Amino acid sequence: MIEQLNWAPLFVMTLQVGYDRAQRFGTTPIGYRACFPVDGGRVEGDRLRGAVNGGGADWITIRSDGVMMIDVRLTLTTHDGALIGMTYTGLARAKDAAHAERFRNREVLSFEETFLHTTPRFETGDARYSWLNDVITVTNGMRSATGGVYHVFEIL
Template sequence: MAPQLSTKYVFTITVRIGEVTSAGEIGTGVRRIIPIIGGEVKGEGINGKVCPFGADFQIIRPNELIELEAKYAFETDDGAVIYVENRGLRFGPVELLQKLKRGEPVDPKLIYFRTVPRFETGSEKYRWLMQNLFIGSAARHADRVVIDVHQVL
């Protein structure tokens, strides 16, 4: 019998986002760039502010599957800077994805939105972020993305 994987919730990242810029159809889909303008991190033993720089670089495939790659950083309340690279997928019924694109509310439970965040920091206290794998369960709202980060045990 194969061993079971389990996860443990560790924190939530709320990333505030700006206006979408599109580079248009690039041959494999539509390239979009969404600036990250701030936000917060809240969890047990880790809290802070998302730095107001970075972006989410997306490709919307012809079937509306969205491939995401966000790069940004956050600063913890105790002064550590943590760089984040977060790759993921968002997919669901086409009509709901189109509503999201227009900034209209959609029940997050109806959209598959999962990410794989990777962290880098020179802080000894938060070195554990570089020594573990994480998955995120995310929800897109008109002005923000909320990512519940889980450690893979």
């Protein structure tokens, strides 16, 4: 028998992405590559809340099968001044051709319409948030008009 996975909501993250300022490298030997600047955002949860600082980026690779590999580096500043590094990788894929077209057109796609999951990790030297250095998390994501929205869950 497989054990059930225990988890708890950690925070919701909303990102402001500079889609119009993407650096598009084109199709490389490993797939279509582009880098999207992250201009800012928010994290809101019971144990972690604050800002997503500008200067981060989402490096994407679109594989030949249409699946998008996500590779993001961000810095968070908590409401009480702690700096936290956040990195995550994951996958996004359209459920069908119509959703793929909507995704390419930057339309809003709900959680139900999107397969977008990542595995964030955190790093900080601030003792108040040192528990984040050892947390394993997973996300359920969607695209809003201005960027990604992620529900982040801690694996207990």
